[in-house]
Amino acid sequence: MDWELLFKPHILHRGAEYYRDAAVEDLKITDTQITAVVLGTEDYDVEIGIKDGIIQAMSCTCPYAADDNHCKHMAAVLFACQETEDLILSAKPDESEWESGEDEDDVLDDWKADVLPDFPGMTCKPDQETILAELIHNADDLTVRAFLYSILEKDPALQNRFRMLTQNVMTKGLLKEWRREIDRIFADAGWDDYIDYEQASYFTGELYSFLSSLDQRISAATADGIFKTVDYTLSQLQSTDMDDSDGGLWCLFDFCYQIVGKLLPYCTAENQLRIFDWAARQLDYTHKDGLWYELAQDCAMQFILQQFPGPDFLDKKLALTDKEVQKAARQTDFENVILPQKIKTHVLLMEQKGCPAEEQAAYIAQYKQYGSVCLLLSEFYEWQQDDANAIAVLEQAYAADSTPSYIARECCEKLKELYKKTENQERYLQMLWDLALTIHVANIDLYRELKSQYKPEEWREQREKILTSWGTNPYAGQLYAEEKLYDRLLCHVQKHCRLSEVQQYESILKENFPDELLQLYEHIVTEIAVQGLGRPSYVKIVRILRKMKRLPGGPPFVQALVGQWRQQYKRRRAMMEELDKLT
Template sequence: MEWEDVFQSQILDRGYDYYQRGLVTNLKQTSDGVQATVKGSKAYHVTVSVQNEQVVDAECNFPYAQGGKYCKHMAAVMFASFPDDEMEQATPKSQPTGLGVVQMVLSATEQQVRDFLTETLLADGDLAAKFALRVAPKNAENDRQLYLQQISDIIESYQDYSGFIDYQSAGPFEEELSTFIRENIQAALDQQHPKLAFRLINKVATKLARVDIDDSDGEIMMLAQACRDIWQQVIDQADAALKRQAFTWFQKHSQESMGAFEEDVEDLLFKNFTAPKFLQKKLTWTAEKLDDAEKDGSEWQAEQWAMFHLKTLVKLDAADDEIEGFCRAHIRYDGVRQYYVDFSLQRERYDRAIQILVNGRKRGQIDGLNGLVQKYSRQLLTLYKRLERPEAYRQELWNFVTTYSPADLEAYQELETLYPAADWPTEREKLLAALPKHADVVQLYAEDHLDQKLLQTVLAQRGLIGVQTYEKLLKPKFSRQLLQKYVAVAQQMAEQTGDRQHYRDIVKVLNKMTTFPMGMSTADHLIQEWRVKYARRPAMLDELKRFDSA
């Protein structure tokens, strides 16, 4: 068949499968080809144009088909249109409507139905497994191996010789596997077979965790969400025995590399299984994992397991003394310290909460963790304000502006409100003197209109960023000084050779100079000087002509 040449082999296989399963409906012949509807995860509308035994154009609302790609729904329509492999002799056939199918079944004898169903199920293992769920639910577990093989077959059918699923195949792969999950695993749950569903979805997840795929469009994440949904339903339906089995499985696989599924596995494990017997197991297990992580020196993992352990203690309604003892022993972890603060505040132990935050801030300073220092300081500010401790609040705010987050504008503005207007200039000078040399003081100068200091600072900076940022504020009083800064920067730029863009940037500086009094004549003088000094730079001289034309 000539038309097959435009389809990848795996797309043809999937299209033929859809055709064989009778998923092509409403098939109609058009003036230049055919159109039909194909049942997949939803109804897909397909239009195919054919000329000289070749597919010349095709459209389908399946995402994979966007951008001119040929999808399995198109292939299914072609198989339905030309089942005899001879395009010249074939005539597109209309499929029976839904009403027609019902009438055929009603008019058939019982033996005809049984014979046809037997023949169809023997030829299609997928349909046979689905049928088993409907009529022989107690035997569905016996067909588990068939389902497991189907999962492997779907994955392998999209892999190349090296086991890789490329970008073009990733979309169809995700849709087919999602369809399998929905039509088989979800069906097992709907028929109250959580044990079967659990085994199947575990197979899907462990296979996907190791598959090599270009999932640039997020295919694995979509499949991971589908797996999570099934897992949650399994847990909700599970009896005591299956819950024990599920708990053991999640616990085991939370310790393995599960790729995109790792967070879901851990999250499901800790959000579910809240019966005391499971919580006690979690408590023992998290204590062991925390100990292992601390021995390995893995701070990140240790903090993670410390929080898991702490949350389990809380769910077990452990005594306050036990929770506090654990927090004190592991307070070096930010999450634990934060919980201990909240724990103390809930019990109105405000001085203890303050001391925990003060100690955390000090530890952050020692370890050079500025983010934590600022976080704890902000929490202290909130707490001091809430408890109406104005002196402690003012001192913390002062330290925040001068040390923890130097020259923070919002904190600076808040600090100013704490002093009488007459006292602020004196306090401001003390604050500015206390700031480290690297602090960005220009925003503070601009805030209080300390124009002379602001000018000196931006003129001392390299480049023009500071000048241009505060030009509107400074220009009315210091236009001459700002123009001199532009001249100095332009001369520095001119001393460096560069590409066309470099020279265009110089012209931009010159054009900016013209907005200042005497700026045009100053720019002209520079250009005349450069034409002599840099006569061997034709590119630069050429770009300077653009200034002349401007």
């Protein structure tokens, strides 16, 4: 069975997006295990047990997987594994996450047909398709009908889906039936108009499956009814609160607009205009949950921009995007982060219409009281090869007291590069110092760039300014290592005494301060032992002790320490068992 069937459709889609966005890191594959870290709201550890290419078990540290669910992080890792040509994975039979009775291959193939073109490198295995096609081909009509009847008789939801697939005439009764099915899905998942985290995955999968059945029925005869049904679905989504920690909501919004996009070829020019106006009205939708508002807005705007590309709609899109820019400009947050993207969308449409560059720049400049818009305006001037105006805009934003620190940092970085490009050495050096002393403290690449501007005899004096500034920074150790100031490096590591830092500079400390290195490790393992957090912490202690034994003077040092612990912690059975494994 294809491993993709271990995941619900919307989870699989989200996993593919994570893979595409290069969120899978530290991927390691052995004959029995796959491990990786997936970057998300936090960094999540994924482990997948395999045997002879068959997935045995999967785990992830995310909340969704804590309830024994197969999550998007697991899917992302499996997509990443497909880059390894020698690794062909499959799932155990009868472990599908697709709906009972659902034609898994057909739905999976539809999903792959929609998604795989956007994810180069992913391939489909035809084995399951070939087997099923052969089974169906060899079955006579009576056997198929009897088997189908036995399945439909036991599953009312599947009966509704089968009816939707086989009714070819759009009637008022069918439209009402579709709405009743939508109401059922919402009612089964939510209580008091709220869908909690436990029910969110079920709800998303059910509604996605229903929408998929609509998608399969698109034709000239059904277009009007499907549009009304999707509109009804969106209105229900917009009036329901839901815990969307797993991100399924975006898939539903996006799928709804995908379906409407497929209806457009069956519409007259007049009806296409009505659908445009319908999508524009979705932009005015508001909800107490800001995330829902942003998701609905983003999907509606992308639909408008992608599905109405012709010149006939260009003026309407310009009017619409200008309205969105004005709406974003009225926001009162500390630094309007949405506004630049809204402006950029509008300016791209201005370019399509053939508006001169001066007019485009003037439009952006209306909102340059925001530092983020100044960055956008400077990018526009750079694209026009107008470095003088780009520098002027950035200098204004950098000097303004109201500019947030992260915007000031970006302004300073861009100014540095522009001054270097225009050979303004004095201002280039000033930006380097600003970045090194106040903005990008402890950035070793920046440090090296600044160092390259001075002769060796000059630099020894100049570097003390940075050493003083970086002195309390927890990452200043890299500077001391760079300058071979090993006495200061030792003091720095002793002050913070973090395992990661001790390991980072172990080779330097081992060569120059072997006794102090052992003492640092002793301090770290002693702290872990005192906390007594159970077997995982004891395994960590033993791993460090093995490292200590390989250091000069390490064996007797470790022996003495372990002997002390055997007396002090003799009641900790797990600790004693792990110490017995020390070799």
